[in-house]
Amino acid sequence: MTPDTIRAEAAKLGPWFHNITLHGVSTAPEHPLGDYPACVWQYFGHALPQDLRGKSVLDIGCNAGFFSIEMKRRGAARVLGVDSDARYLEQARFAARALDLEIEYRELSVYDVGALGERFDVVLFMGVLYHLRHPLLALDLLREHVVGDLLVFQSMQRGPREVEPAQEDYPFEAEEQFARPGWPRLHFIEHRYAGDVTNWWIPNRAGAEAMLRNAGFEILHHPDREIYLCRPVAPPYGSAAVYPAKGPR
Numbered sequence: 001m002t003p004d005t006i007r008a009e010a011a012k013l014g015p016w017f018h019n020i021t022l023h024g025v026s027t028a029p030e031h032p033l034g035d036y037p038a039c040v041w042q043y044f045g046h047a048l049p050q051d052l053r054g055k056s057v058l059d060i061g062c063n064a065g066f067f068s069i070e071m072k073r074r075g076a077a078r079v080l081g082v083d084s085d086a087r088y089l090e091q092a093r094f095a096a097r098a099l100d101l102e103i104e105y106r107e108l109s110v111y112d113v114g115a116l117g118e119r120f121d122v123v124l125f126m127g128v129l130y131h132l133r134h135p136l137l138a139l140d141l142l143r144e145h146v147v148g149d150l151l152v153f154q155s156m157q158r159g160p161r162e163v164e165p166a167q168e169d170y171p172f173e174a175e176e177q178f179a180r181p182g183w184p185r186l187h188f189i190e191h192r193y194a195g196d197v198t199n200w201w202i203p204n205r206a207g208a209e210a211m212l213r214n215a216g217f218e219i220l221h222h223p224d225r226e227i228y229l230c231r232p233v234a235p236p237y238g239s240a241a242v243y244p245a246k247g248p249r
Helices: 003-013 038-047 066-073 086-098 110-116 135-145 205-214
Strands: 056-060 078-083 104-107 120-126 147-154 186-188 201-203 217-224 227-232
Touching: 003 086, 038 066, 038 217, 038 227, 056 066, 056 110, 066 078, 066 086, 066 120, 078 086, 078 110, 086 104, 110 135, 135 147, 135 205, 147 217, 201 205, 205 217, 205 227
Parallel strands: 056 078, 056 120, 078 104, 120 147
Antiparallel strands: 147 227, 186 201, 217 227
């Protein structure tokens, strides 16, 4: 593809949320967040394995595929990107073709990852949690079905940055801990946040870390403010994915 061909096709597929450089052509040169998500990648890319040869990667909520592309550039044997938005997937497939990279993309909800029937060496779960009505269920499903070795997690966080250790139990009469800055919280968005109706739950730092632990993930590294590298471990007692029965169609 020539730059002019890429520019014309990218314009047809726009607007883009991922600014991806395709042979000198930027897909979102006027992105309100700047060179996004490259501006995020620079803070944690170094913490991931540089050589992914022979490894499999699952990119959940892949959008236009920026992170899938970076994983393939590090030599991953297989990269699968999934998203529930067909328009993003069309952008991702075009970007992969333009860069001549073999990346597979599927339209799939995070709640249906069990249908993949396999575990991946690296699972990216970037910028998805706060768009979900059932965020802890999603983490439970990742732990149960697809995370083989490493989970790369990122979520927008709001509220206090303090984290305080939790006791194993609290008496019924205890209430003061709920007002402390270091108590785990999920902030519920009833209407919109940043103009986005899909922003549902935003954790504070303590809440994000507590949810990861409770879903059965050990935090190995915290390379940037909202980013965690985790490995799956045995979940605590009572933690497991649930599968609600579907009503009549």
